[in-house]
């Protein structure tokens with residue numbers, strides 16, 4: 001693994017850290033959920049109404065309790081993931097309500113799209129897990145969406161996935177369902193198997209639904225990402241240092257709460273902070289500022305000793321064009337080379353989280369493969385790798401194409417593109433199709449040939465029974 | 477021309493809310509013609525900002541701060557204007573009740589729509605986030621608004637826009653108001669499906685839509 005580079009000096013880290021603690025101590029932060037307020041009171045923190053003023057030492061002490069890394073368990077242990085340290089976890093985009101087509105069309109996302117994206121992630125060697133809310137399946141009643149989504153992850157792949165965090169009840173449903181899959185609550189308490197996303201409401205608030213979710217995951221010892229999305233210029237200050245201080249304050253407050261509820265609960269420091277487009281007010285994510293926020297967050301996570309979530313194949317483009325490619329590469333590359341561990345939104349996102357695209361998914365999958373190869377760096381560990389002998393053998397003026405050493409090594413040393421075109425002009429011009437069209441052919445091919453890994457019929461039956469029972473109760 | 481009008485215009489262009497209030501209070505106290513203060517001061521200023529916005533020279537903080545300053549100053553003048561003081565009469569381009577629907581707390585887009593509508597001469601009553609159908613209608617009734625504008629950013633709260641239309645139907649009030657909707661996940665089709673009078677994708681388009689509907 002390559003050494004991670006820093007974007008902040010130690011002095012800058014300290015200044016921002018102090019600024020965040022001052023925000024929490026003097027301005028305070030609002031938690032709308034009464035049970036959370038009770039927790040802070042019990043821990044001796046000053047509370048006025050729903051606003052909590054956190055003592056700096058207390059925050060540092062609590063954040064200290066969070067583990068530096070943890071293992072997330074998959075139904076197939078081969079896909080267990082270590083979150084933290086040098087590891088990096090890629091997965092599809094999260095939460096988009098629309099799907100954009102290769103030809104520029106826009107439509108509401110459906111459950112069929114959901115299944116497809118889970119399958120594409122299941123099939124990809126670059127996606128380590130199948131993510132969560134890979135699109136909003138707008139054709140499913142909201143009451144039971146969380147169950148249907150979890151089911152899709154369970155049957156279409158054997159990789160790790162994410163659960164609902166929308167309120168205590170829904171969160172508990174997804175945790176219990178995961179327990180059914182893994183053989184009981186005590187099993188997943190021991191071996192965490194579900195992770196969720198908890199977002200602050202910038203500036204300086206956490207709402208009921210998210211806090212309900214947070215309590216459920218903390219109580220059952222399941223990991224969660226505590227994230228803040230500061231839109232610098234609108235929901236946060238227009239200065240980078242100010243926005244980062246605000247984000248940092250919010251995430252620290254969230255982590256503090258998790259550790260009060262259940263010390264040692266695995267948490268991930270999350271950031272999706274980016275900037276506001278000052279002409280339209282829209283969020284803008286495919287830019288150097290987002291890359292900087294992401295890298296700074298990775299550095300802060302190292303500073304606090306917790307894993308980091310941030311970045312992704314992020315773009316403001318509406319179709320798979322050059323902009324989609326260069327923006328996504330910038331943000332994913334920055335995230336990956338500066339130490340982010342958990343990359344929600346690695347593949348598929350278009351237009352600042354508003355849409356998923358199948359073609360974009362394939363492009364991002366290719367980018368992910370390239371970045372993963374880059375991260376492996378150079379292998380200098382053996383004589384074989386140093387290749388002195390073969391250089392000697394070929395000598396001045398020869399070539400290496402017919403050497404055994406070449407045949408043996410190129411497959412593991414070189415990244416092999418799945419999507420990029422490396423043909424000659426004539427070769428390419430036979431079909432002369434661009435990346436967007438190639439990606440379309442590619443995902444159709446992958447879906448057509450994908451067979452989901454089998455799920456033990458007895459377990460499947462239990463999972464389905466749970467969902468059926470809960471659905472009946474919820475739709476009553 | 478009274479030099480205060482120029483000062484008001486500049487206060488609006490600078491987005492200086494405090495100064496706009498101060499100057500409006502001076503207009504009232506010194507019995508300066510309020511209609512002229514509006515036309516040669518407030519509106520001149522907001523028009524200038526609007527033009528700079530259209531040409532891409534002004535950015536959101538410019539327009540939104542100008543709209544806030546305009547609103548604050550106009551509130552001060554409201555009483556004297558309503559009393560019919562001054563030469564001729566000042567009338568806004570129409571009253572609009574704006575809010576984010578129940579269950580939804582996203583408000584950046586709504587605020588931008590409000591600011592641009594204000595700068596286009598509409599009188600906007602922003603009732604805030606997480607608002608029930610009843611709240612929209614009660615406000616519209618109270619201020620005599622013609623348009624009700626509802627924002628939703630979540631697929632799960634879009635149905636509150638439908639509830640709003642249904643509520644008006646049920647109260648036999650549907651023909652009294654024009655309902656317009658917007659927000660990230662909404663679409664022209666959704667607007668048609670629920671029987672709204674209009675949908676707009678951006679704040680600029682929302683202004684055009686309101687001009688058509690008034």
Ligand code: B12
Pocket residue numbers: 094095096097136199200201202229231235280281282283351352353354579580581582583584585586588589625626627628629630631632656657658659660661675676677678679680682
């Ligand atoms: C910022 C943001 C937040 C902030 C909101 C802060 C605030 N003060 O508003 C916070 C962090 C609080 C938040 C919370 C949540 N959010 Co949010 N959020 C966003 C984000 C990133 C930007 C929204 C925004 O302000 N855009 C900029 C403005 C200018 O655009 P706009 O609102 O669309 O408005 C324009 C037009 O639509 C139009 N318009 C708007 N309103 C109206 C009204 C009328 C009448 C008209 C005519 C036009 C019109 O004019 C505006 C200007 O051009 C979006 C993603 C995105 N890119 O949009 C997600 C997004 C909307 N959120 C999402 C979600 C899921 C949530 C949460 C449930 C939790 C979560 N996972 O983050 C909570 C829900 C809270 C709640 N109960 O409402 C999803 C929604 C998916 C879905 N199912 O629909 C999105 C799409 C992100 C994603 N992919 O996951 N969010």
